[in-house]
Amino acid sequence: xxxxxxxxxxxxxxxxxxxxxxxxxxxxxxxxxxxxxxxxxxxxxxxxxxxxxxxxxxxxxxxxxxxxxxxxxxxxxxxxxxxxxxxxxxxxxxxxxxxxxxxxxxxxxxxxxxxxxxxxxxxxxxxxxxxxxxxxxxxxxxxxxxxxxxxxxxxxxxxxxxxxxxxxxxxxxxxxxxxxxxxxxxxxxxxxxxxxxxxxxxxxxxxxxxxxxxxxxxxxxxxxxxxxxxxxxxxxxxxxxxxxxxxxxxxxxxxxxxxxxxxxxxxxxxxxxxxxxxxxxxxxxxxxxxxxxxxxxxxxxxxxxxxxx
DNA sequence: CGAATTTGACCTGC
DNA sequence: GCAGGTCAAATTCG
Numbered sequence: 001x002x003x004x005x006x007x008x009x010x011x012x013x014x015x016x017x018x019x020x021x022x023x024x025x026x027x028x029x030x031x032x033x034x035x036x037x038x039x040x041x042x043x044x045x046x047x048x049x050x051x052x053x054x055x056x057x058x059x060x061x062x063x064x065x066x067x068x069x070x071x072x073x074x075x076x077x078x079x080x081x082x083x084x085x086x087x088x089x090x091x092x093x094x095x096x097x098x099x100x101x102x103x104x105x106x107x108x109x110x111x112x113x114x115x116x117x118x119x120x121x122x123x124x125x126x127x128x129x130x131x132x133x134x135x136x137x138x139x140x141x142x143x144x145x146x147x148x149x150x151x152x153x154x155x156x157x158x159x160x161x162x163x164x165x166x167x168x169x170x171x172x173x174x175x176x177x178x179x180x181x182x183x184x185x186x187x188x189x190x191x192x193x194x195x196x197x198x199x200x201x202x203x204x205x206x207x208x209x210x211x212x213x214x215x216x217x218x219x220x221x222x223x224x225x226x227x228x229x230x231x232x233x234x235x236x237x238x239x240x241x242x243x244x245x246x247x248x249x250x251x252x253x254x255x256x257x258x259x260x261x262x263x264x265x266x267x268x269x270x271x272x273x274x275x276x277x278x279x280x281x282x283x284x285x286x287x288x289x290x291x292x293x294x295x296x297x298x299x300x301x302x303x304x305x306x307x308x309x
Numbered sequence: 310c311g312a313a314t315t316t317g318a319c320c321t322g323c
Numbered sequence: 324g325c326a327g328g329t330c331a332a333a334t335t336c337g
Contacts (some may be wrong), residue, residue, distance in 0.1 A: 096329080139319095140312095140313070140314085141313075141314060141315085142314090142317080142328095142329070143314095143315085143316085143328070143329060143330080144315075144333095145327065145328070147326080148325090148326060148327085153328085154328095156328070156329075158329095160313095167336070172328095176325095245331090311336105311337095312335100312336085312337085313334105313335085313336075313337095314333100314334080314335070314336085315332100315333080315334070315335080316331100316332090316333080316334090317330105317331100317332095317333100318326105318329105318330085318331090318332100319328105319329085319330075319331100319335100320328085320329075320330090321326105321327090321328080321329095322325105322326095322327090322328100323324105323325090323326090323327105
């Protein structure tokens with residue numbers, strides 16, 4: 001009875017998170033589209049207003065995804081006291097606001113002076129991908145280890161803001177396969193830091209040639225594959241992190257949620273992509289993919305005709 | 310030269 | 324006792 005109530009509540013929270021993520025993504029799209037419209041017709045500089053707003057919206061989208069993924073990967077409805085959770089949702093019946101409740105639980109990971117304490121096995125979530133996941137946070141590598149019966153070493157990362165903001169988020173990355181490359185990223189804890197390295201300036205900057213794309217697929221590219229690639233926008237990311245992308249795994253996106261046909265897509269877009277292989281724009285029923293575009297290029301297209309409207 | 314990464318030693322939990 | 328996780332000095336990078 002109680003468990004059923006908690007399940008319903010979890011479902012409700014996940015639904016709210018997804019809706020919030022969708023709405024925020026739509027707001028972001030509107031900001032970007034309006035920015036493009038403005039650039040097409042005016043030359044005024046509104047970036048001082050638009051960029052902080054867009055950055056905030058991107059952070060909210062990422063947070064929604066993270067919260068939902070956490071709930072998806074936590075099967076238990078009732079949490080033991082020993083279990084270290086990134087979010088205090090023992091009392092799910094109260095349906096707490098996820099983003100406001102994670103700080104204390106994360107402190108469980110805190111290393112005490114003189115004798116460090118190992119974290120418990122409370123995996124927040126785990127993800128296999130063809131390259132390392134760029135998740136919008138800054139990570140600092142603090143160790144690596146050869147693991148028994150594993151072919152490749154495991155790398156240990158903690159949030160770059162561990163000391164500054166007492167953020168206890170950590171992740172482990174282990175290569176599990178070479179061909180095709182496959183990495184397993186395991187996240188522990190939850191970010192309570194306020195800072196994200198996600199800099200969407202390059203996305204909003206019409207003449208910016210830095211490479212950044214929003215990837216809705218699971219096929220990522222590594223920096224090594226494009227050695228001439230460079231970007232200053234993400235210079236604070238860990239050196240071992242791959243190409244600077246917003247990787248939003250396709251399987252984590254519900255249909256109909258990113259771009260609805262109600263959006264003002266009638267304008268002509270001028271998009272610039274560097275080393276873009278896959279740029280997928282989702283409509284409610286269709287997608288457009290650009291494959292194997294290796295050179296920096298400018299794509300001039302009418303979105304309606306692209307979508308067959 | 311400061312910041313980030315590497316690496317070997319040390320510590321903890323099983 | 325061992326495997327895995329963390330620390331911190333050394334090294335590398337930008």
